[in-house]
Amino acid sequence: MSITGAVRAKGPRGAISQRVGQLAPSGIRRFFGLVSSLEGVISLGIGEPDFATPWHVTEAAIYSLEKGQTMYTATYGLPQLRHEVARYLEDRYALRYSPDDELLITVGVSQGLDLATRAILDPGDEVIVPDPGYVAYGSCVVLAGGVPLAVPTSQETDFKLEAPQVEARLSDRTKAIIIGYPANPTGAVMAKGELAGIAEIARKHNLLVISDEIYARLVYGMEHTCFATLPGMKERTILLGGFSKAYAMTGWRVGYAAARAEIIEAMSKIHQYAMLCAPIMGQVAAIEALSSGQAAVEEMVAEYDRRRRVIVKGLNDIGLSCFEPKGAFYAFPSVRGTGMSSEQFAERLLLEERVAVIPGSAFGACGEGHVRCCYAASLSDIEEALERMGRFVSRHSPG
Amino acid sequence: MKEILKTLEGNARATAEQIATMTGKSVAQVKRAIKQAEKERAIVKYKTIINWEKLGEEQVQALIEIKIAPQRDVGFDSIAERIYRFPEARSVYLVSGTYDLAVLVVGSSMHEVAGFVAQKLAPLESVQGTVTHFLLKRYKEDGEILEGETAGVRRLPLTL
Numbered sequence: 001m002s003i004t005g006a007v008r009a010k011g012p013r014g015a016i017s018q019r020v021g022q023l024a025p026s027g028i029r030r031f032f033g034l035v036s037s038l039e040g041v042i043s044l045g046i047g048e049p050d051f052a053t054p055w056h057v058t059e060a061a062i063y064s065l066e067k068g069q070t071m072y073t074a075t076y077g078l079p080q081l082r083h084e085v086a087r088y089l090e091d092r093y094a095l096r097y098s099p100d101d102e103l104l105i106t107v108g109v110s111q112g113l114d115l116a117t118r119a120i121l122d123p124g125d126e127v128i129v130p131d132p133g134y135v136a137y138g139s140c141v142v143l144a145g146g147v148p149l150a151v152p153t154s155q156e157t158d159f160k161l162e163a164p165q166v167e168a169r170l171s172d173r174t175k176a177i178i179i180g181y182p183a184n185p186t187g188a189v190m191a192k193g194e195l196a197g198i199a200e201i202a203r204k205h206n207l208l209v210i211s212d213e214i215y216a217r218l219v220y221g222m223e224h225t226c227f228a229t230l231p232g233m234k235e236r237t238i239l240l241g242g243f244s245k246a247y248a249m250t251g252w253r254v255g256y257a258a259a260r261a262e263i264i265e266a267m268s269k270i271h272q273y274a275m276l277c278a279p280i281m282g283q284v285a286a287i288e289a290l291s292s293g294q295a296a297v298e299e300m301v302a303e304y305d306r307r308r309r310v311i312v313k314g315l316n317d318i319g320l321s322c323f324e325p326k327g328a329f330y331a332f333p334s335v336r337g338t339g340m341s342s343e344q345f346a347e348r349l350l351l352e353e354r355v356a357v358i359p360g361s362a363f364g365a366c367g368e369g370h371v372r373c374c375y376a377a378s379l380s381d382i383e384e385a386l387e388r389m390g391r392f393v394s395r396h397s398p399g
Numbered sequence: 400m401k402e403i404l405k406t407l408e409g410n411a412r413a414t415a416e417q418i419a420t421m422t423g424k425s426v427a428q429v430k431r432a433i434k435q436a437e438k439e440r441a442i443v444k445y446k447t448i449i450n451w452e453k454l455g456e457e458q459v460q461a462l463i464e465i466k467i468a469p470q471r472d473v474g475f476d477s478i479a480e481r482i483y484r485f486p487e488a489r490s491v492y493l494v495s496g497t498y499d500l501a502v503l504v505v506g507s508s509m510h511e512v513a514g515f516v517a518q519k520l521a522p523l524e525s526v527q528g529t530v531t532h533f534l535l536k537r538y539k540e541d542g543e544i545l546e547g548e549t550a551g552v553r554r555l556p557l558t559l
């Protein structure tokens with residue numbers, strides 16, 4: 001995984017710390033400028049819902065603002081929200097977390113990842129991350145002074161993280177495993193039995209597991225397994241959950257972390273000094289989402305499922321082989337048949353047919369040969385994009 | 400069946416092939432389900448929601464409250480039928496509250512609608528009274544927002 005690029009800032013007078021300097025720049029920055037300069041682009045490169053937040057949620061937040069709820073909250077988050085999260089986890093997974101000291105309201109899962117890695121890592125500690133994987137995993141590990149160990153996954157095994165591959169990468173310095181299923185960028189999921197293999201390793205080697213379950217509600221034709229429900233895993237797991245994807249609430253910046261009290265306390269120490277608290281309007285909105293947003297979630301999931309079937313079939317039909325993604329809102333087809341690298345494919349597709357996708361290599365070395373197509377877009381856009389991609393692929397098929 | 404009809408409800412022009420892909424059913428299954436739903440009148444009709452004002456068409460709608468003296472044996476049904484058989488009556492509902500039937504009437508002018516109410520509805524035996532509310536603006540119809548759509552909302556073109 002290309003988390004660490006060349007060390008750029010040299011010498012004691014360099015403005016930028018080595019830790020930050022070694023982070024590779026985002027794999028899509030170049031595309032960003034390109035997309036913005038073109039007209040008529042259909043973007044399948046967006047990692048967020050295309051729905052607006054359910055109105056009852058937005059309305060509840062507006063009402064709270066009108067009432068003057070514009071202040072700081074407790075560092076741990078609004079007590080009512082912590083209670084709602086505790087109730088949700090208990091109803092859904094029969095997991096009991098104390099709202100008093102085992103739950104922390106965060107500024108999205110993004111901040112949850114930052115807090116979790118900083119709370120548990122000492123300099124040089126190693127952390128297993130899946131490759132390809134969400135870009136923040138490796139970067140947060142680096143920023144916390146740790147060393148990410150990329151474990152390869154591939155289309156042949158539906159991009160699942162395989163226990164033997166994980167075990168082969170472990171050393172004395174390995175402190176934790178980061179998993180995130182359903183996964184960005186692949187749409188891969190891991191069933192209970194498959195997660196059990198990872199749990200076994202965590203137990204055997206005394207590892208912590210940071211489980212990013214932001215896409216937990218977006219699964220199709222299967223049940224999501226919360227990692228903390230596996231035997232003996234609740235004590236080892238830092239469960240990160242959020243509202244961004246399931247409730248279409250990316251801009252509200254709110255999520256939560258659930259773990260044993262010792263870890264939550266450590267995370268909230270950092271949170272207190274670096275963030276103070278999550279924004280109150282986001283927290284108020286999250287209370288409304290949890291207490292009465294379930295119907296809206298189910299409606300959006302049903303719509304994603306329709307689009308998922310259209311895009312997976314469409315991609316396979318035009319010759320971009322695509323395993324069936326059972327979660328999140330991404331398809332991750334192979335572009336190897338075109339003879340192009342993922343970057344070449346993405347750039348030429350954008351310039352020639354004005355469809356934006358994300359090169360798989362932006363998510364790690366094992367993402368090479370694939371592109372990420374997000375189907376959180378309207379059906380008509382998806383169909384039009386598939387048509388353009390079909391033209392592009394047949395034009396560039398070797399032979 | 401339900402999934403197929405839900406998809407169709409969102410877009411009546413979706414083809415059997417498209418619906419089959421979206422629902423993970425075979426084309427034959429989709430066709431069969433739709434045919435059966437049509438036969439059972441679970442699918443009542445395929446319609447289009449048109450914003451006629453966009454075409455400069457003058458169209459007047461009014462919601463008429465009607466108070467009825469229910470008739471022996473047949474209750475409200477027979478008077479409701481008398482009313483819904485008029486093509487001018489677009490929708491007819493029996494409602495609870497201070498009146499009994501809510502009727503949506505469509506015409507090409509206020510005069511025409513008022514005339515229909517005065518000459519056809521009000522004189523009906525067992526109609527005790529009517530109140531006419533002309534619609535001034537249509538914001539949303541059948542779940543679709545007609546005006547003031549959230550135009551201009553833009554997501555970032557790419558996010559990881």
Ligand SMILES: Cc1ncc(COP(=O)(O)O)c(C=O)c1O
Pocket residue numbers: 047107108109110111134180183184212214242243244250254255559
């Ligand atoms: C796997 C994954 N985790 C976390 C996040 C960030 O979520 P949040 O909005 O809660 O910070 C994203 C957003 O794209 C994601 O894809």
